[in-house]
Amino acid sequence: MEIKIAVKNLNAFYGKNKVLKNVSIDIPQNKVLAIIGPSGCGKSTFLRCLNRMHEVVGGTVQGSIMLDGEDITRKDPVLVRRRLGMIFQKPNPFPTMSIFDNVAAGLKYNGKTDKKETAEIVEKSLKQAALWDEVKDSLEQSGINLSGGQQQRLCIARTLAIQPEVILMDEPASALDPISTTKIEDLIFELKKNYTIVIVTHNMQQASRVSDFTAFLYMGELIEYDATKKIFTSPELKQTEDYVRGRFG
Amino acid sequence: MQEHFSQEIENLKTNLIQMASLVDEQAEKAIKALETGDIELCKGIKSKDVDVDIFDNKIQSQCENILALFQPVTIDLRFVIAVMMINTQLERCGDISVNIARRVKKTAGAREIIKESQIIQMANSAKEMLKLSIDCFIHSSIDTANSILIKDAEVDSLNKQIFKFLVQKMKTDANLVEDCAHLIVLARNIERLADHATNIAENIIFYLEANIVAHKMKFQKRNIDEDF
Numbered sequence: 001m002e003i004k005i006a007v008k009n010l011n012a013f014y015g016k017n018k019v020l021k022n023v024s025i026d027i028p029q030n031k032v033l034a035i036i037g038p039s040g041c042g043k044s045t046f047l048r049c050l051n052r053m054h055e056v057v058g059g060t061v062q063g064s065i066m067l068d069g070e071d072i073t074r075k076d077p078v079l080v081r082r083r084l085g086m087i088f089q090k091p092n093p094f095p096t097m098s099i100f101d102n103v104a105a106g107l108k109y110n111g112k113t114d115k116k117e118t119a120e121i122v123e124k125s126l127k128q129a130a131l132w133d134e135v136k137d138s139l140e141q142s143g144i145n146l147s148g149g150q151q152q153r154l155c156i157a158r159t160l161a162i163q164p165e166v167i168l169m170d171e172p173a174s175a176l177d178p179i180s181t182t183k184i185e186d187l188i189f190e191l192k193k194n195y196t197i198v199i200v201t202h203n204m205q206q207a208s209r210v211s212d213f214t215a216f217l218y219m220g221e222l223i224e225y226d227a228t229k230k231i232f233t234s235p236e237l238k239q240t241e242d243y244v245r246g247r248f249g
Numbered sequence: 250m251q252e253h254f255s256q257e258i259e260n261l262k263t264n265l266i267q268m269a270s271l272v273d274e275q276a277e278k279a280i281k282a283l284e285t286g287d288i289e290l291c292k293g294i295k296s297k298d299v300d301v302d303i304f305d306n307k308i309q310s311q312c313e314n315i316l317a318l319f320q321p322v323t324i325d326l327r328f329v330i331a332v333m334m335i336n337t338q339l340e341r342c343g344d345i346s347v348n349i350a351r352r353v354k355k356t357a358g359a360r361e362i363i364k365e366s367q368i369i370q371m372a373n374s375a376k377e378m379l380k381l382s383i384d385c386f387i388h389s390s391i392d393t394a395n396s397i398l399i400k401d402a403e404v405d406s407l408n409k410q411i412f413k414f415l416v417q418k419m420k421t422d423a424n425l426v427e428d429c430a431h432l433i434v435l436a437r438n439i440e441r442l443a444d445h446a447t448n449i450a451e452n453i454i455f456y457l458e459a460n461i462v463a464h465k466m467k468f469q470k471r472n473i474d475e476d477f
Binding site: 208233234241245247 | 251254320321322323324325326327459
């Protein structure tokens with residue numbers, strides 16, 4: 001199994017407050033890693049460290065995050081974020097832009113101006129995000145007129161348009177209804193053929209359904225990391241078992 | 250929610266224990282009848298089977314509800330799976346007890362052959378295995394479960410000896426064919442009773458240790474990789 005991201009001894013701070021403590025995880029390529037743990041355990045911070053967003057909110061980081069062997073903690077954050085796209089809990093399409101422009105936005109910011117090529121990428125991205133059939137006749141309408149589930153898939157299409165290698169998802173379905181959630185989960189399953197995906201979720205069933213590997217964080221520490229099947233059937237540690245059984249957290 | 254879930258699991262366990270008690274009583278009576286020749290003991294075994302069947306459906310429905318409503322994982326999931334499988338085993342044990350009782354009545358006149366053939370010894374071993382399997386479910390005892398697996402080989406060996414003995418009897422005296430044929434089926438039923446007790450023990454090992462031990466010996470003999 002090829003490793004896409006190798007996180008070594010990662011410590012993350014907000015001021016003096018250490019929110020991630022010596023976390024080391026190898027994230028395999030074209031697999032889905034689910035990060036689980038109770039609120040405040042550092043799941044979202046971990047995700048934000050992976051694309052240098054943690055620094056945007058005033059945090060600092062120690063340790064290394066190797067993406068294909070290159071330490072991204074020493075790279076230009078803008079370049080890093082092109083390679084690691086992020087989907088947030090709440091769908092956040094650009095409210096003043098059309099569906100088409102929402103998807104094309106990242107391309108324009110990255111200097112792509114060829115209209116034909118842009119249109120092709122927009123269509124491909126919307127197809128990959130399983131949204132094309134629903135919006136192909138209304139590409140010029142505002143993105144915020146879409147349903148919550150469609151907006152989230154629009155955001156995924158926007159992320160895919162800039163052709164990242166890794167997709168980071170921070171509770172991407174927690175604000176969606178069951179049907180939309182299923183669509184996002186099906187999409188994750190499809191996307192992992194081409195992308196490496198890291199998903200933070202509070203939903204244990206979702207983690208078990210969509211991921212290949214699961215990491216359990218507790219109070220900033222990585223407690224257990226293993227194949228999802230193992231974590232949800234017979235984890236090594238009682239603490240993990242108690243958490244996935246809903247005994248605490 | 251957690252308390253609600255624990256209550257559902259507790260109810261499930263209680264129902265399975267009640268069902269197991271009924272089956273144990275059925276098997277106990279049928280084997281006592283075989284041992285003593287007192288066919289009066291066979292009365293009521295069949296009618297009790299309906300109560301066992303009611304528990305069978307009730308437990309299956311409870312398991313379905315727990316899986317649908319609580320989506321248990323790890324040891325909780327294994328518990329529900331084990332209960333579903335044990336439920337099936339116990340229901341079969343109930344049916345087998347009815348079959349044993351039926352054969353005991355039919356072979357009431359063959360006391361001498363029964364005594365000579367070691368069927369009683371085999372039946373007591375099977376009965377003991379069933380009791381132990383119920384006991385190890387109640388007390389979550391892995392040691393007891395493992396001891397049942399060993400006993401199964403003894404019952405299988407006795408079954409083979411009994412079969413040979415009965416075939417020999419049939420060869421020597423044609424008048425014994427009918428009785429011996431019934432006794433071969435009876436022995437087969439008893440052997441199945443022991444098999445089900447063994448399966449229950451295997452289910453309990455799966456529940457407690459997340460380890461599937463069924464068919465292990467067979468796989469090892471044939472070098473079958475178990476990395477499913």
